[in-house]
Amino acid sequence: MEIQMMDLAVFAGYHNRQVILNYYDDEDFLWKRDGFHFHSIQLLTDQLIFSKKDGNTLTISLKNYDTVARNNDFQNYYILRMGAARLEIYFP
Template sequence: MEKQIRDLAIFNTYQNRQVILNFYKDSLLIKREAFHYSSLEIEGDCLFFYKNKEHRYTLSLKEYPIRVIGSDFQHYYVFTNDRNRAEIYFTN
């Protein structure tokens, strides 16, 4: 069963990893990002990824009001709205 994310601080534990971001529109994969990062910061509704103190990627979560911990995989999160979905996988 999926558990709703109430506090984005859950992502503070994910440092020095690889992340895979899959973006879907109407259930079709439209974009994929995968990269290594050294730190992740949370500011407002954004996740900022850094590699060696240089900005690497920003994920805005404003358009995804429903945020859950996915039950299909370990370190898997799903953010959705009516038509779009972003999936985040953290690996070691």
């Protein structure tokens, strides 16, 4: 079950963890998967910035998504949507 999120500050609470990013197009077509360890997440007005342990960063533009939801069927699982496209963010 998905619950819409208005406050994205929850992302700033994740640090020194692993994250899995699954990018879908046309609802169920997985076209990209990324996974890495990170130190912290910085939440800006329209961006999530992961500071990776290798010194690089990965930026997700929140402008690319209409909605952000938490999937309550799984712990630490979030879904960003724009039409039929979605990004699933999972913290194992």
